[in-house]
Amino acid sequence: MTFFKKILPAVLLGAIFLFSTMFSSPNPYSINKIQDNLGETRSISELVFSTNRLELKNKLELIIYNSQIRNFILKNIAEFSWTLQESSRLFDYQFFNTEIFYGKNGELFPKYSYCNNYNYQNLILEPYGNTEFIFLVLPMKQEIENSKIHSYQKTYSICKNSKNLNLFISQYQNEKVHILNIYSLFSDESKAYYEYGDTHWNEFGVKTVISKVLEITHSQKAISLKREGYKKENNLVLSRLGLVEIETFQDNYILEFQPTEIKSVLIIRDSFFNESYVSINFLNNFYDIDFITWDNIPNMEAEQIPNFYKDYDFVIFESSIDSFFESRILKFSN
Amino acid sequence: MLLTSYPFLFFLLPVTLFIYFVFFENKKHYKLIYLGAISAYFYFIDNGILLLILIFLTLVTKFQIDKKFFNNYLFVSLILFPLIVFKYSYTFFEFYGLPTPDYIENNFPIGLSFFTFQAIAYYFDSNRNKNNESSFEIFTFLAFFPQLLAGPIVDINTFRNGMGKSATQQEIIMGVHRISIGLLKKFLIADTLSEVTLIFSNTHEIINLSFLSSLIIILSYTFQIYYDFSGYCDIAIGLGMFFGFKLPENFTKPYTSKSFKEFWQKWHITLSNFFKNYVYIPLGGSKTTTLKTYRNLWITFLCTALWHGSSLPFLLWGFLHGFFMTIERLLNFSKVFSNRFITFTLIALSWVPFFSKDLSDVRTIYFGLLNFNFNDDYLLPLIVQNINFKFLVVSIICVLSLNTWKYKFNPNFWSSYALLLFAIVVVISSSVDPFIYFKF
Numbered sequence: 001m002t003f004f005k006k007i008l009p010a011v012l013l014g015a016i017f018l019f020s021t022m023f024s025s026p027n028p029y030s031i032n033k034i035q036d037n038l039g040e041t042r043s044i045s046e047l048v049f050s051t052n053r054l055e056l057k058n059k060l061e062l063i064i065y066n067s068q069i070r071n072f073i074l075k076n077i078a079e080f081s082w083t084l085q086e087s088s089r090l091f092d093y094q095f096f097n098t099e100i101f102y103g104k105n106g107e108l109f110p111k112y113s114y115c116n117n118y119n120y121q122n123l124i125l126e127p128y129g130n131t132e133f134i135f136l137v138l139p140m141k142q143e144i145e146n147s148k149i150h151s152y153q154k155t156y157s158i159c160k161n162s163k164n165l166n167l168f169i170s171q172y173q174n175e176k177v178h179i180l181n182i183y184s185l186f187s188d189e190s191k192a193y194y195e196y197g198d199t200h201w202n203e204f205g206v207k208t209v210i211s212k213v214l215e216i217t218h219s220q221k222a223i224s225l226k227r228e229g230y231k232k233e234n235n236l237v238l239s240r241l242g243l244v245e246i247e248t249f250q251d252n253y254i255l256e257f258q259p260t261e262i263k264s265v266l267i268i269r270d271s272f273f274n275e276s277y278v279s280i281n282f283l284n285n286f287y288d289i290d291f292i293t294w295d296n297i298p299n300m301e302a303e304q305i306p307n308f309y310k311d312y313d314f315v316i317f318e319s320s321i322d323s324f325f326e327s328r329i330l331k332f333s334n
Numbered sequence: 335m336l337l338t339s340y341p342f343l344f345f346l347l348p349v350t351l352f353i354y355f356v357f358f359e360n361k362k363h364y365k366l367i368y369l370g371a372i373s374a375y376f377y378f379i380d381n382g383i384l385l386l387i388l389i390f391l392t393l394v395t396k397f398q399i400d401k402k403f404f405n406n407y408l409f410v411s412l413i414l415f416p417l418i419v420f421k422y423s424y425t426f427f428e429f430y431g432l433p434t435p436d437y438i439e440n441n442f443p444i445g446l447s448f449f450t451f452q453a454i455a456y457y458f459d460s461n462r463n464k465n466n467e468s469s470f471e472i473f474t475f476l477a478f479f480p481q482l483l484a485g486p487i488v489d490i491n492t493f494r495n496g497m498g499k500s501a502t503q504q505e506i507i508m509g510v511h512r513i514s515i516g517l518l519k520k521f522l523i524a525d526t527l528s529e530v531t532l533i534f535s536n537t538h539e540i541i542n543l544s545f546l547s548s549l550i551i552i553l554s555y556t557f558q559i560y561y562d563f564s565g566y567c568d569i570a571i572g573l574g575m576f577f578g579f580k581l582p583e584n585f586t587k588p589y590t591s592k593s594f595k596e597f598w599q600k601w602h603i604t605l606s607n608f609f610k611n612y613v614y615i616p617l618g619g620s621k622t623t624t625l626k627t628y629r630n631l632w633i634t635f636l637c638t639a640l641w642h643g644s645s646l647p648f649l650l651w652g653f654l655h656g657f658f659m660t661i662e663r664l665l666n667f668s669k670v671f672s673n674r675f676i677t678f679t680l681i682a683l684s685w686v687p688f689f690s691k692d693l694s695d696v697r698t699i700y701f702g703l704l705n706f707n708f709n710d711d712y713l714l715p716l717i718v719q720n721i722n723f724k725f726l727v728v729s730i731i732c733v734l735s736l737n738t739w740k741y742k743f744n745p746n747f748w749s750s751y752a753l754l755l756f757a758i759v760v761v762i763s764s765s766v767d768p769f770i771y772f773k774f
Binding site: 064 | 339380713747758764
C-alpha cells in the first residue's frame with residue numbers, strides 16, 4: 001500500500017497521457033498549435049531516443065491537446081461557468097478563452113487585440129474606369145451594443161474606432177468611393193444588430209447594411225425592410241470559442257426591392273460575408289458575385305492593380321474595423 | 335523542458351517517477367546515475383547541444399578541485415565565460431557596431447545563470463572538502479532537473495543529504511501538495527495576471543497611459559512575477575521531495591516586508607544569499623567603515639541588476655533598490671518608519687524598469703500614474719476587457735496573500751490529491767506561458 005501511494009502521482013499524471021493516446025477527440029478545442037511536420041512519422045517510443053527533440057515535444061503536446069480528456073474538462077468548465085453566467089449577471093465568467101468576453105446577459109463580445117488612433121495619409125484610393133469602391137468597415141459589437149456590457153466595463157472598454165472611421169470618410173469619400181458609416185446605420189439602441197452568441201451581424205444587421213449597399217449599387221433612394229417570421233441565430237462563435245451551445249431566435253427580414261439589373265461585384269471579404277451570415281443565394285438576387293479574402297489579394301505593382309478589378313461594376317471591401325485600421329488599410333498604401 | 339509543459343507533466347515526469355520508485359529508490363549509486371541521466375536528457379530536449387556547457391562547467395570545476403591549476407579569479411572567469419558569451423556579449427558587439435553572431439543571438443541555454451552560480455558556490459563552499467565528489471556527481475548536482483532551469487540555487491550538503499535518503503510517504507504527500515500549489519500559482523494566478531501585463535509588453539510605442547492603466551499594470555506585474563517565480567520554486571521543491579531532496583525555500587512572503595532589507599531576506603533567498611556570501615561579505619560587508627559599507631551595498635546591487643541583464647532598465651531597477659536600501663540605512667528607516675504599505679508600494683514601483691522594454695516605457699508608466707485623463711489611453715480598453723470574474727478572484731487572492739496571519743496547514747493524503755486533481759483541471763484548460771525567470 002505504501003508503495004502504491006508513492007507511485008500514485010506517477011500513475012495519475014501518466015494516466016492522462018495514456019488515455020489521451022487511446023482516446024483522441026474527433027473535434028479538439030481550439031488547436032492553434034500547428035505541428036511542424038518535418039516528415040517525421042516515427043512513434044513516440046522511437047522519438048524518445050532520437051535527436052529530433054522538437055518533433056517529440058510537439059507530438060507529446062498535440063496528444064494532450066487532441067485528447068478527449070482535455071475536451072471533456074473544457075466542456076465541463078464551460079458549462080459550469082455558463083451556469084454562473086445565467087444565474088448571476090454581475091460578472092463575465094469566461095474562464096479559459098482569452099479572445100472573447102461575456103456581457104450582462106451572456107452576450108458574446110470579441111476582445112480587441114489593438115486599440116489606437118490611426119491617421120493614414122497618402123493612400124491610393126482611386127478606382128479605375130467605371131468601377132466604384134464600397135467600404136463596409138464593420139464596428140466591433142461592443143461599440144454598437146454598448147448597453148449589453150457589464151457596467152464596470154462600459155465606460156472604459158471601448159476603443160474609439162468611430163473616430164478613425166470618421167477621419168477615413170472625411171479624407172477619402174467621393175463619388176466613386178463610398179464608405180458606409182455603419183455606426184450611424186446601427187445607431188438605434190433599442191435594436192440588436194449582432195447575434196446573441198456571435199461577434200457577427202444578425203439578420204437585421206445584414207439586411208440593414210445590404211439595403212444601403214443596394215441603394216448605392218442600384219441607385220435607389222430608400223429601400224425598406226419588412227419583418228417576416230423568425231429564424232435561428234447561428235451563435236457559432238459561442239459554440240467554437242466558448243464551448244456553449246444555445247438556441248436563440250431572431251426576427252427574419254426581407255428587402256422590399258426588386259432589381260431590374262444584376263450588377264457585377266467583387267467582394268474582398270472578412271468573416272461577415274460567411275455563408276452562415278449572408279447566403280450567396282440571397283446575394284445572387286442582386287449581384288453577379290466573386291469573392292476573395294483579404295489574405296488572397298495578390299501582391300501587384302500599382303499599375304497592374306486595376307487589371308485585378310476593372311471588369312466589375314463595384315468592389316466591396318468588407319472588414320471588421322479593428323483589422324481594417326490595424327493592417328488591411330495598408331493594402332492601399334503607396 | 336518547462337516544468338509546466340504538457341510533455342513534462344504528463345509524460346516525462348510520470349515515466350521518470352515510475353521507473354525511479356520501481357527500480358532505483360533505495361539504491362544510492364544507481365539513483366545518482368539515473369538522476370544524472372534523466373537530468374541530462376531533460377536539458378537536452380530544450381537545449382540540444384548546449385548541454386555541453388553543463389559538461390564544460392562540470393569538468394572545469396572538477397579539474398580545478400583536483401589540480402588547483404588556476405587561481406580563483408581565473409577559475410571564476412572561466413566558469414563565467416559561457417554566461418558572458420551568451421548573456422552579455424551582445425553589448426560588446428553593439429558597442430563596436432558589429433552584428434551579434436546568429437548562434438548567440440538565437441540560442442540561450444536556459445537556466446545558465448543559475449547553474450553557473452551553483453558551480454561557483456560549490457567550489458567555494460567550505461563543506462565541499464568533506465567529500466570528494468566525482469565528475470558525474472558534480473554534473474548531477476549542477477544538472478538536477480527540478481531546480482536546473484530557475485533554481486533555487488542548492489548547496490552541496492542539500493544534494494548529499496538527498497542522495498542518501500529516499501522519500502517517506504508523508505514527504506510524497508507534501509511533494510504532491512507543493513507541486514499542486516505551484517501549478518495553481520503559475521496557471522491560475524500568474525497567467526491570469528499576464529493577460530494584462532502582456533498587453534503592455536506586446537504594444538509598441540506606447541505614447542500615453544492613464545493612472546488606471548499604470549496602476550493595474552504595475553500591480554498585476556508585481557503579483558505576477560511573485561506567483562510565477564514562487565510557483566516554479568514550489569514545483570521544484572515538490573519534485574525534489576519525491577526524490578528525497580529538501581530543496582531550500584526561495585520565498586517567504588516577501589511582500590509583507592516592512593523594509594527593503596527584510597524584502598531581500600524573503601525574496602529569491604538563494605540568489606540573495608549567493609550575492610551576500612560571494613560579493614557583499616568578501617568586500618567587507620557591513621563590518622567596515624560606513625562609506626565602504628555603502629560601496630559594498632551598491633556593488634552588490636549592481637551585480638544583482640547585471641545578473642538579470644545588462645540593459646538600462648535592469649540597471650535602473652538595481653539602482654532603485656540600492657537607493658532605497660541606502661535611504662533605509664541612513665535614516666534607520668526600519669526602526670523609525672517601519673511600514674508594510676510604503677515598502678510594498680515602493681517595491682511595486684521599482685518593478686516598472688524590470689518589466690519595461692526601455693527607459694521610455696518606464697517614463698510612460700511613471701508619468702501615467704499622474705495622468706487622470708482616461709480619454710487618450712489606448713491601452714485602457716484592452717485592459718478593462720480582461721477584467722472578469724477570474725481576474726477578480728485572482729486579485730482577491732493577491733490582496734489576501736499580503737496578510738501576516740500565522741497558521742500552518744498540514745496537508746494529508748486526500749487534501750493533496752484533491753488539490754492535484756484541481757491543478758490538473760486548471761493546467762489542461764490553459765495554454766502554457768513560459769516562466770519569467772527562465773530567461774535569466
